[in-house]
Amino acid sequence: MPAPLLEMRQIVKTFGSLRANDHVDFEVQSGEIHALLGENGAGKTTLMNVLYGLYQPDGGEIYWKGEKITLHSPRDAIRHRIGMIHQHLMLVPNFTVLENILVGLPSPKEPFLPIQETLTRLEDFAAQYGLPIDPTLKVKQLPLGLQQRVEILKALFRGADLLILDEPTAVLSPLEVEEFFAVLKNLVGKGVSIIFISHKLDEVLRISDRITVLRQGKRIGTIETRQATQPILAEMMVGRAVALDHSFPKGGAAQPILELKGVSLTRPKVGRVLKEITLTLHSGEILGIAGIDGNGQEELADVVCGLIPYSAGQMFIEGRSILNPTPRKMKAAGLGYVPADRQRVGLVKNFSIAHNLVLKSFDAPPFNAYGFLREKVVRLNAQQIIAEFDIRAADLLQPVGELSGGNQQKVILGRELKLAQRLLVAVHPTRGLDVGATESVRQFLHAQKQKGIGILLISADLDELLAMSDRIAVLFRGEILGVVPGEAASLPAISRMMLGERLEATA
Amino acid sequence: MENVPSSGSPPSPALRRARWFGYLQIILMPFGAVLAALIVGAILIALTGVDPLFAYQKMWEGIAKSNYQVGLVLVKATPLLIIGLGLGFVFNSGVFNIGAEGQLYMGALLGTAIAIQNWGLPAWLHIPLSLLGGFVGGGLWGLLPGYLKARHNINEVITTILLNYIAIYIVSYFTHGPLRDNPLAEAALPQTPEVQASAQLPLIWPPTRLHAGFLLGLGLALTLYLVTYRMAFGYKARAVGSSLAAAHYAGMNTTLIMVIVMVVSGGLAGVAGTVEILGVQHRLRDMFSPGLGYSAIAIALMGNNHPFGILLAAMLFGALQVGANNMQALAGVPVTIVDVIQAMVIFFVAVSAMIRWRAPLLSLFRRAEEASG
């Protein structure tokens, strides 16, 4: 085997007392797509940030093209022709595509910006790699798939022999993923090596040549993709055999509990975010909402939960019309809400666990008497929920911001499931959680459904929707394009609808 | 997995120790900041050619040489305490009101306008009525920026500071014009007539100048402690300050809460201004405040926005002020050194969030977290 393009030896990186990378070895051969696989928090992104000069390692060495190098900042990485495309795209929404590409590029005619030269090169690149783009548009006007293209162009402009892609498919629909994989193959054909970070087994198996698995900051092993299977990889990732594609029992829907009729939402400067949404959620049913991020999912949840007043249409709970819903009215109607942004919206980060658990009920008995908070009752309530939901914390007075993502989510669930007497709205409930936490969150949701609660499950994770939902509706640019049964056979139809194709016969 | 620290059980002794250490750090940090600021102050004094030890000795003598001086310290601390309480309250809700100076002026204006009226009211009615006037005057001056911030997210820092200048000119107009004492006299000062005897705050520790306003301040500190940390309203106000999005999600009327908090803050500044007139100056003068509203910002921050912390900080700065007057008289060091010290306290407190981040308390939580996988 020839000398590898990149070799990282015994990389150590600690944050406080957390060892994110624990003596990790990693190598990439020239011309390969090397997948870096692991759960959330396994240390994949940390390792790559070390390689890109964003973090300084506490130990270990990096060899690049056979030479030992030290990377003090991304400047050094760029100089060595290493490019990185981050999970959260590093683009300025208010800048044009051209400005985003130009930023930080050396100019042949300093201090002027090399605008003409860049436009010409951009056309070359577009033809050479099959990446056409209009450079005069502002990035915020582009769909996520095209924004990612801008990122790739940015990296190619700086010269990249190695491209690091951090969870690049997370923002793409299944069909866009196909297109994206074609681009990757094309890049490899032009001599670019690729590190592909993911936690999705099927994608890794399809696109990569070799796979390295990380778990809890340690390298578990590297195998040829030819020899890998989903169960092998899953066991390497999690450390034990895992049941894959675990699906929950379906059925059990009874009478309608939530009905939306022609609900629309118009926002200033943005326009129509939701267009005449008509949906029915039944008790004991999980209704999944699929769609690429940013197609109105979070607004739909906010509207149903009364956080944003809708512009037109009607909403009913158990047949009773709800006029001007507010969070309080919806709570009184028996609704619980697990919001998308648990850190900023779902929790008050510097409040204790105990206080977060009464965020919606602190002003009524038994937690409140004559305007005063009854601390003893608040703590008793916390003790019960902490035990019931197995929240791992130092104690109930610990600020909730110090908990892990999984435990934060359990605090929210502990609060909201108590409120969800009739229905629950859950948005990305397992996003960013590891396998164990994900599984327990799904169990909690399923148990609610069995109790006869109707659940509106909004998720970008199609596997999750298929595993849990009785029916799945697809949102595209604020419109419901169709509703299909929650089974694997619906996948092609869902993929097409996610890209805007309307389904004629709906379930 | 099994030895995870308590889910529902009481905290371990180690955790309790760490937590106490954390509290201690929060309490001690601001005093460390004052100490550091005094050291920098000493360097500045030395730069002007005065022996800093001599200057600080004069400062200390000014504070502690007699009961009279101690009384003076508390007199100086009183308006700082009352304004600081209001500011701590509003800062807790994430609104950075730096308009206390203007609110103080407007409160003092309305309060004095009532206090100078010869309505033949008994003191038990005239004093509260004047103080209420002060609260209304200051509260109204806080209402506009509070509403604009809460409803339209208009930066309160700019609006409140501009309103400060406007308020000072309004008071200037009244002390030169409609409320001027004896306007026909050739050499009349720009000030109102003396407040009625029935509206003057009684002295509570003769022969010192300490007046009943200090007791009012203590009562307000206790009240605000209860409201902020024991009552549902304080829970809401702190939730709004910690995360506006979360408060909205929880169904709180965030707009109303921010407006109320801002009005209370402005109202307390107005009360402080009125107390200063009714208890000390007895006349409203043009430009009567030496920047009390700005000093109180340092006090609220130093007290960590906690009423009891603010009480300590106000007394400390009252002492610095009295001591600095003595230092100016006897060592020739300008009193404005106190402003410099206040500014440095603000700097230290602003950056100490970073230091607290490294507190041992937190690393202990981290370890507990990791143990739980």
Added chain:
Amino acid sequence: MEEVVWLTFLVSLLAAGVRLATPLLFAALGGITNELAGVLNIGLEGMMIAGTFGAYIGALLSGSEWGGALGGMLAGGLLGLLFAYLSITWRGDQVVLGTGLNIFALGLTSFFFRSMYKAGISQFVPSFQAWNVPLLSDIPLIGQIFFRQVPLVYLAYMLIPIATFLLYKTTWGLKLRCCGEHPRAAETVGVNVVKTRYLALCLSGMLAGLGGTFLSLGQISAFTEGLVSGRGFIALAAIIFGRWKPLNVALACLLFGVADALQLRLQGFGLPIRYEFLLMFPYLLTLVTFIIFVNRGDSPAGLGKPYPEK
């Protein structure tokens, strides 16, 4: 005859407006620089205050008004450096620190000044004199309004195109604006966010210091306390009013400058309006325009947030 009087009045009003806008303009151009880099600088007022005193000391020591300008820039720049150290290196809250900076500058200048002059009255120092631009100053009206000013006025107005060019047309400006919009993105393309923000704050301090210089050496030839009295905040409002574009911001400064000139003139007219209300007028106008325009523009997305985030 009536018309001639009015014309004379108008010309002198506008000339004074151009002059009074100058300190605002310096400070606002500085403020644009640090805000586009992502730092919210409430301490602009304090930097101007430092500038008034630094300029006085500079002129006193060097015996020249240009030495004074250097002193003003140095004082403002040092405060910018201090602000950068506390807000970037130590990640302190920018609004709190800015407020502290204002109190700091006010206290420190007053402390030194009163230590130097027990009576509180400064001596006179060399100051800037009006310099008529050859040819241009002879143009009727325009010449009288714009080209018979002190050199600092010309410098301020020349800075408008320079700032526009640097901030919006160069590689450096693009990097700086990227730091303000999305600092992490800037870091990933190799821009040193910390260095850029430090530099922006120092530049801002120096410009605000020049604004202060104009107040002590461009209008009077001495130092007194309270020379700045809120102009730093008016400059902040002008930045928002002009949506971070130097030319628009300059027009906003001009508006406030003319408002100031107007109230000064009206004071001498013996109108039945109390002078306290005239003095209040510029602040009131600023407040009203600020309230109306504050939420119209796109402020830099990363404004006021420390970097790195954690």
